[in-house]
Amino acid sequence: MLTTYLTIKENGTHEIEIKKSRFICHLYRIKSEDEAKELLNQIKKEHWKASHNCHAYVLGDTNELQRSSDDGEPSGTAGLPMLDILKKRNIINTLAIVTRYFGGTELGKGGLIRAYGGSVNDALDAIGIVEGKLQQEVFVTLDYNQHSKFDYFIENSTYTIKETAFTDKVVVTCMVDEPDIDVFYNEITELFSGQALLTKGNKTYHETLLT
Numbered sequence: 001m002l003t004t005y006l007t008i009k010e011n012g013t014h015e016i017e018i019k020k021s022r023f024i025c026h027l028y029r030i031k032s033e034d035e036a037k038e039l040l041n042q043i044k045k046e047h048w049k050a051s052h053n054c055h056a057y058v059l060g061d062t063n064e065l066q067r068s069s070d071d072g073e074p075s076g077t078a079g080l081p082m083l084d085i086l087k088k089r090n091i092i093n094t095l096a097i098v099t100r101y102f103g104g105t106e107l108g109k110g111g112l113i114r115a116y117g118g119s120v121n122d123a124l125d126a127i128g129i130v131e132g133k134l135q136q137e138v139f140v141t142l143d144y145n146q147h148s149k150f151d152y153f154i155e156n157s158t159y160t161i162k163e164t165a166f167t168d169k170v171v172v173t174c175m176v177d178e179p180d181i182d183v184f185y186n187e188i189t190e191l192f193s194g195q196a197l198l199t200k201g202n203k204t205y206h207e208t209l210l211t
Contacts, residue, residue: 054082
């Protein structure tokens, strides 16, 4: 299980124009090859008048599965440059489809490579990239007279609070990055001289937008 990953913020479309040719990049978050193929078929049906619908996708925690297609463009000028951008930017589980409407001017091999790769790169910037971090829920059970001290600690740390429950005790649900769990436990144990109860909950991924 990955502790961190990068992927697109959401599904989206971004268009650029080069010498009157339209390059429409569609980006999708995907979970399987079948899903990628289904989305590709949808785009081909929607843009059946387009000159080309080239694609590339990566699947798996370490991009174990990689596919690309030039869809009629000269070999190596479309699908591979698109795939290279996804890999260079460390994006996982993402499908890129670039629909081209020919504008009447040939771009040449180098021009096509720059256009298709640039289309994906620009779309990633426009739609946004998120970093997912594997986080552990940690329930910290405190006495009421310990709560303000704990709040001060959290405010001056990188940890986040998911929720706080007030019953006969104060139970704070903290979200801690997977690599920091041992450090968090040690800090809380030292802060309260072992008088705080710590228990683990679920592990989940928390995504934040990269700027």
